[in-house]
Amino acid sequence: MLALISTILAQLAGDGEAGMKAIGAGLGYGLAAIGPGVGIGIVVGNAITAMARQPESAGVARTTMFLGIAFTEALALIGFVVFVLLAFA
Amino acid sequence: MTKPVPQSGEGAPERAVAHDIIRRGLIGGPVLVGVCAGVWGFDGLWSSGYALGLILANFWLAASLITWSVRISPTMLMAGVMGGYFIRLGILTGAYFLVRNTGWFEALPFVITLVLAHIVLLVWETRYVSMSLAYPGLKPQGAAQ
Numbered sequence: 044m045l046a047l048i049s050t051i052l053a054q055l056a057g058d059g060e061a062g063m064k065a066i067g068a069g070l071g072y073g074l075a076a077i078g079p080g081v082g083i084g085i086v087v088g089n090a091i092t093a094m095a096r097q098p099e100s101a102g103v104a105r106t107t108m109f110l111g112i113a114f115t116e117a118l119a120l121i122g123f124v125v126f127v128l129l130a131f132a
Numbered sequence: 133m134t135k136p137v138p139q140s141g142e143g144a145p146e147r148a149v150a151h152d153i154i155r156r157g158l159i160g161g162p163v164l165v166g167v168c169a170g171v172w173g174f175d176g177l178w179s180s181g182y183a184l185g186l187i188l189a190n191f192w193l194a195a196s197l198i199t200w201s202v203r204i205s206p207t208m209l210m211a212g213v214m215g216g217y218f219i220r221l222g223i224l225t226g227a228y229f230l231v232r233n234t235g236w237f238e239a240l241p242f243v244i245t246l247v248l249a250h251i252v253l254l255v256w257e258t259r260y261v262s263m264s265l266a267y268p269g270l271k272p273q274g275a276a277q
Contacts, residue, residue, distance in 0.1 A: 076221060080214070087213045091206045102145045106261055109146035111197060113191065113212060113254050119221060120250055123228075124243040130234060131239060 056077020068130035083116040147204075150195030153257050157188045157249065160256070164249060168241035176241040183245035186227055187253070190220055 090108035094101040168180035194216060197263045201212025231237045 068188055106135055106145040117250055129244055
């Protein structure tokens, strides 16, 4: 489905190869951002549950949550890097 | 009765972690920037330094958004983290588009520094956080966590 949409959009863009490359990069970046988004939601959701259950350990939960968010975000950064390399490098 | 963690920005654990990461980034980052400068020259130096600055600013912004939103409510924390994620990705993309046509910009050292600095700094910091969580008696005096 995504490949079909990419093909149609590339044809609409006119310049076949360049259009395809740009659309592929854009789709890749977008898709790469979905996974970390879901992951961050899970991390924060569970951290909130932990803080609600044990307020005295909120500090530990927040520290772990922050590191978890940052690790999950690395995946989005890799998606961004692929986007940069595919589209413009 | 349980004693809640102070909600002010001063004692915020994520801010302490972010400050620690920034400190380590300022210590270890120049090595990576130096390597990029050695391979790509001055263009590599500027591009790598720019990426390092973006990564450190990204950590600081993430921590600040959490500290700000956790003071309001758990719902705001969820919204702040999720909104902050998209805002920070947008800032990163915008920062790239801002400089990509300038004469000094090199894509390769930029992206290498971006990914390496992020992952290495996180792993470096996680080692210390894990140790202080496992052995609380060993954590430095005055540390938030």
